[in-house]
Amino acid sequence: MLIGKSKIKYVVLGAAIALSAAACATTPIPNEKIAVAKSSVQAAEQAGAPELAPVEMAAARDKLARAEKAAADRDAQPATDLAEQANADAQLAEATAQEKRSHKAAMELDASLQALRRESSRNTESNQ
Secondary structure (H helix, E strand, C coil): CHHHHHHHHHHHHHHHHHHHHHHHHHCCCCHHHHHHHHHHHHHHHHCCHHHHCHHHHHHHHHHHHHHHHHHHCCCHHHHHHHHHHHHHHHHHHHHHHHHHHHHHHHHHHHHHHHHHHHHHHHHHHHHC
16 A cells, blocks of 8 residues: 555655656747837837837846746747836837937927917017
8 A cells, every 4th residue: 555655645745746847848949029129129229219219128128038038048938028027128119219319309399389489579670
């Protein structure tokens, strides 16, 4: 009876190890997610994020590099997580850059309108 329980423990342990190995082997390297993150980083760069959102851009680049390293090391879960985070950081960097450009344009438009109002006011006063 004791031999039977011992064999069962080894069988259960072996099955657990086999399932763990199978689970690790079936987790694919997230090449598509890394490609999406790279594309987002490039879009953010083209939107001016390195100058207008440097902190967010640095975070995106760092996480993308770490995702690529994890993928090269065949470490699928960290690669997936980091690629998703890099994508989100790059999108935030792009949105921040766009918001800052829009704010600057609005401020310039406001300044132009104020200058036109002053000019119009001066012209109105000089004609009276």
